[in-house]
Amino acid sequence: MTVQITIPNKRESTDERRLAIALAARALIVEKGFEGLRTRDIAERVGINIATLHYHVPTKKALIQLVAQTIERDFRQQEERRPRKHLPAIERLRIEFDDQRETLVDNPALVVAMSELMQRARRDPDVAQILQPLYDSWILQLTDIVTAGRADGSFRPDIDPNAAANIIAGAIGNLWRQQGDCPDNFDNITRELERSLLCPANDNKDPAP
Amino acid sequence: MTVQITIPNKRESTDERRLAIALAARALIVEKGFEGLRTRDIAERVGINIATLHYHVPTKKALIQLVAQTIERDFRQQEERRPRKHLPAIERLRIEFDDQRETLVDNPALVVAMSELMQRARRDPDVAQILQPLYDSWILQLTDIVTAGRADGSFRPDIDPNAAANIIAGAIGNLWRQQGDCPDNFDNITRELERSLLCPANDNKDPAP
DNA sequence: TGGACAATCAATCACTTGATTGAGACGCCG
DNA sequence: CGGCGTCTCAATCAAGTGATTGATTGTCCA
Numbered sequence: 060m061t062v063q064i065t066i067p068n069k070r071e072s073t074d075e076r077r078l079a080i081a082l083a084a085r086a087l088i089v090e091k092g093f094e095g096l097r098t099r100d101i102a103e104r105v106g107i108n109i110a111t112l113h114y115h116v117p118t119k120k121a122l123i124q125l126v127a128q129t130i131e132r133d134f135r136q137q138e139e140r141r142p143r144k145h146l147p148a149i150e151r152l153r154i155e156f157d158d159q160r161e162t163l164v165d166n167p168a169l170v171v172a173m174s175e176l177m178q179r180a181r182r183d184p185d186v187a188q189i190l191q192p193l194y195d196s197w198i199l200q201l202t203d204i205v206t207a208g209r210a211d212g213s214f215r216p217d218i219d220p221n222a223a224a225n226i227i228a229g230a231i232g233n234l235w236r237q238q239g240d241c242p243d244n245f246d247n248i249t250r251e252l253e254r255s256l257l258c259p260a261n262d263n264k265d266p267a268p
Numbered sequence: 269m270t271v272q273i274t275i276p277n278k279r280e281s282t283d284e285r286r287l288a289i290a291l292a293a294r295a296l297i298v299e300k301g302f303e304g305l306r307t308r309d310i311a312e313r314v315g316i317n318i319a320t321l322h323y324h325v326p327t328k329k330a331l332i333q334l335v336a337q338t339i340e341r342d343f344r345q346q347e348e349r350r351p352r353k354h355l356p357a358i359e360r361l362r363i364e365f366d367d368q369r370e371t372l373v374d375n376p377a378l379v380v381a382m383s384e385l386m387q388r389a390r391r392d393p394d395v396a397q398i399l400q401p402l403y404d405s406w407i408l409q410l411t412d413i414v415t416a417g418r419a420d421g422s423f424r425p426d427i428d429p430n431a432a433a434n435i436i437a438g439a440i441g442n443l444w445r446q447q448g449d450c451p452d453n454f455d456n457i458t459r460e461l462e463r464s465l466l467c468p469a470n471d472n473k474d475p476a477p
Numbered sequence: 478t479g480g481a482c483a484a485t486c487a488a489t490c491a492c493t494t495g496a497t498t499g500a501g502a503c504g505c506c507g
Numbered sequence: 508c509g510g511c512g513t514c515t516c517a518a519t520c521a522a523g524t525g526a527t528t529g530a531t532t533g534t535c536c537a
Binding site: 090091092093094096171174175177178179181182215217218219221222223225226228229230231232233234236237238244247248250251252254255256259 | 300301302305384387390424426428432434435437439446447456459460463464465
């Protein structure tokens with residue numbers, strides 16, 4: 060038998076190049092926003108010629124779609140890291156908060172880029188087609204958690220699960236857009252969210268400051 | 269005595285022109301985002317030459333600051349329409365929600381433009397200097413309401429007022445960024461916010477769907 | 478009436494920016 | 508070796524793009 064040895068190529072494969080381009084573009088979007096995003100800057104950051112960039116990603120429109128796809132993929136991956144479906148609602152909620160906190164601390168560029176792209180999705184159908192399902196599935200997941208918590212009696216019985224899910228998502232999404240005061244503020248807010256969801260029967264002896 | 273008759277000028281005054289320019293720019297930011305904002309488009313929408321635009325607003329940077337200032341002014345005006353300081357917390361909160369709802373319905377461009385500019389504020393100190401105090405004062409106002417509600421016993425005693433204010437602002441700000449599902453969703457969310465704040469002693473016979 | 482100032486515009490500049498072209502370099506397979 | 512497909516780049520294009528210039532028009536007041 061023969062063993063295939065892959066010697067590192069002087070030239071990168073298309074997949075690797077496309078990923079490098081997407082990550083460079085993401086970083087530049089975080090730094091300068093869409094209005095400051097230039098194909099030349101992306102090429103320079105990757106270390107390739109502008110024509111090479113256009114070889115791998117034909118147009119700027121396709122480039123932005125690629126960025127949206129890699130962001131979508133990163134979020135989906137993070138979503139699948141820990142199993143949670145079988146746990147009680149309050150624990151699923153805390154896992155969700157922990158995941159969000161970890162992403163916010165370890166990969167702030169991801170959430171900032173996501174914010175920028177969600178804003179763009181409002182007027183760019185191509186981006187919306189990629190990211191709206193991602194956001195919708197997040198809302199759905201939160202709605203499931205709240206519904207389960209209401210059903211098992213740990214959450215308030217008068218909760219509107221979908222509204223509560225939108226409140227949670229809005230509060231967290233709001234933190235994405237502000238850098239600096241994290242993660243202290245993050246913990247205060249998730250704790251307040253928990254208190255606002257829990258059933259008053261469970262007397263929390265954990266008064267806020 | 270002589271009567272001063274102001275005959276409509278063929279030429280507009282600088283203040284009027286600057287306002288018209290700011291409003292046109294705001295509309296174009298809503299339509300195309302910052303990355304699609306062109307000085308020529310603004311001039312065309314106002315009906316003036318590009319050089320005239322530069323006469324009134326010297327640079328694009330100054331133009332964006334001007335847009336931020338008019339947005340700030342619009343929000344401050346709306347903030348001062350109804351007196352509210354002396355009312356009970358729950359009513360002040362409802363007035364706040366009503367105001368937000370009205371703005372969302374009557375002037376969606378204002379909130380969309382505000383969202384775009386808040387995003388830009390993250391990387392543009394000039395915009396941040398104008399809009400961050402506005403946002404901070406909104407958070408402060410919400411914090412005051414929650415603190416008052418906790419003090420008079422209508423809100424939960426374990427509330428963290430600042431965290432709750434951030435949750436409210438986040439939930440409303442999230443609605444700004446999504447057009448289409450308003451104002452139905454808005455009402456569901458504000459009602460859920462109310463329930464999450466109110467003291468469980470006040471038994472609300474208003475179960476959510 | 479005439480000078481000072483405010484407001485406007487056609488024409489243009491200097492530079493940016495997304496995209497293309499044509500040629501070459503590299504690895505693989507026969 | 509030789510051809511073929513993949514990948515890369517220097518050079519360039521065409522359409523913008525913010526800003527400027529020099530001149531013109533209207534308003535107001537002495």
